[in-house]
Amino acid sequence: MSMSPSGKSGVLVVNYTAPELNHLAAALAQQGLLQQYIRPYVNQYRTWERAVAHLPGFGRLYTKTFGRRIMPPGFADGDIREGAVWQDIVRASALHFGGVRAKALAEHLHWSIQQRIAEVASRYVQTAQVVVGSYQVSHKAFARASGVKVLNYPIAHHRYIQRFVAEERELEPSFAATLPDWSQAPAWQEPELDAECELADRILVGSTFARNAFIEEGFPAEKVIVIPYGADLERFSPGQPGAEQRKTFNALFVGSIVQRKGVSYLLRAYQRFKGPNTELVLVGKYPDDSSPFAPFRDGFKHIPHVPQTDLPQIYRSADVFVFPALLEGMGLVVLEAMASGLPVITTPNGPGDLVRDGVDGFVVPIRDVDAIVEKLEYLRTHPEERLRMGQNARERAEMFTWERYRAKVVSVISGLSTN
Structure with a gap:
């Protein structure tokens, strides 16, 4: 078997925007199990990033947008491989400055970035023992992978969503414009989502509701695993009792x-x-x-x-x-x-x-x-x-921390890779 570009074997993690996979990849890196983490741009505090953050005017914009993309601790140099960086930058700029044309460009780039991440991931898959990928960006890696394939699906199954949305449009027509519109998605999206779900050995979801949606779509119960996500319990904490007496x-x-x-x-x-x-x-x-x-x-x-x-x-x-x-x-x-x-x-x-x-x-x-x-x-x-x-x-x-999420997913991955 040929070596991957990183020269390592282990767990390949592929992501677009799911925050839970940032935590999982960091945990795998800490344990020496990460082959590579493929994702869009992230601030790694490189020399040029520190310099940009201090530029007059532009530095402020950077720290409010891309500069906020910071990973949990645990990664070493070379663990993260960024893809679709220029598309990512243009899309973020279009969203920031707004306008009808800018929004249309941002929507086009949204799909382009997914395709680019999927393509990059497929190049790193040859020696991976396990591939953990987020939905929408894992189809190419799963198709080429010889190891275990784990799909991260942070919402209900797409066809369940389509039926539910159609029903909701009938019930609340005045709010129909605020519901997901699948007619605007590229024709390739649904077949690729189907392929990811079928190729996956296990599907990770965050709730019983999401798991039940997959079961309703005919997936075997044992294929879909519920692992709730976590919260930063230091950052989000109660105020001091009695510190503020509110009348409202x-x-x-x-x-x-x-x-x-x-x-x-x-x-x-x-x-x-x-x-x-x-x-x-x-x-x-x-x-x-x-x-x-x-x-x-x-x-x-x-x-x-x-x-x-x-x-x-x-x-x-x-x-x-x-x-x-x-x-x-x-x-x-x-x-x-x-x-x-x-x-x-x-x-x-x-x-x-x-x-x-x-x-x-x-x-x-x-x-x-x-x-x-x-x-x-x-x-x-x-x-x-x-x-x-x-x-x-x-x-x-306090029962739902990122540490617990990491431990549970790593346990699942370890169990699958040794079977």
């Missing part, structure tokens, strides 16, 4: 403000719930068409962009986190809110594994406006229970 009851949502997150049901619920000394804060970006939010715009505070350094304090300033997800792989923001000491109102469709109903908050049925209103009212009028649930939520979050 603050409900918080963090994430893309789209219907996949159940946002219409949250807005309708808050419209019925709101009263004196209550506030709803939505942190995240609107989709391109923000017209569905016009009827509700006076009923909430919108924060379109928050530096990552400010996010922990935003969680601490809230009384409850509301995330009525329709389609979610797990919901890292839910875990961050719990780590920050917030009770959570959510659904079974992704975050249901995290939140214990009546203990850390409430798990309500999807699309149930009445249930959201009821739980908001309960938490508003029961401050002692709100505090107790928030404390429970923090304790529960």
Whole structure:
């Protein structure tokens, strides 16, 4: 067997944007098991990157965009192989400066980057004992791999999503423009997703909901493994008890403000719930068409962009986190809110594994406006229970760390590679 360009054998990790694979690759590197980590650009604090960060004007832009792409500790020089770097830079610039043409270019480059990462990964696969790849970028490596193939799939199966979205468009037509539109995807995307799923020996997902979607699509239960992701428990932590006495009851949502997150049901619920000394804060970006939010715009505070350094304090300033997800792989923001000491109102469709109903908050049925209103009212009028649930939520979050995620995935990989 010919040697790979790195000259090493072990585990090849291929990624586009999944943060969990950053942690996995770092853990494998620490244990001497990583052959290569293939991904788009990442700030490795090289000499030229330090110089760019100090340039007048441009350095500030760099540190707010590409400079924030920092890996967890554990990598040695040469462990990371970046692909599609120029496409990545152009795409980020287009998204930053905006405009219709810039957005169209960014969308084109989004697909181009995936294809480039897939191509680069296929060159490093010959001696890999195991290939761990994120969905959308692993098909070429899986097709050439002779070792074990593990697919990271951070959301429900794509055909399950298509059916669900079609149903949701009928139920909430005014928010249809904020749902995923598969007609805009290249014709090759779905066949390549199918190939990745079929070629994989195991599929890693973040929740029971995602696993059940694969089983519903006919995949054997033993092929799909649930390993929840982690949170940074030092960065996301509760405020000091009694440090801030608030008169306003603050409900918080963090994430893309789209219907996949159940946002219409949250807005309708808050419209019925709101009263004196209550506030709803939505942190995240609107989709391109923000017209569905016009009827509700006076009923909430919108924060379109928050530096990552400010996010922990935003969680601490809230009384409850509301995330009525329709389609979610797990919901890292839910875990961050719990780590920050917030009770959570959510659904079974992704975050249901995290939140214990009546203990850390409430798990309500999807699309149930009445249930959201009821739980908001309960938490508003029961401050002692709100505090107790928030404390429970923090304790529960401590069970979901990146260290545990790393250990579980490495254990799975080790077991597969020795069979």
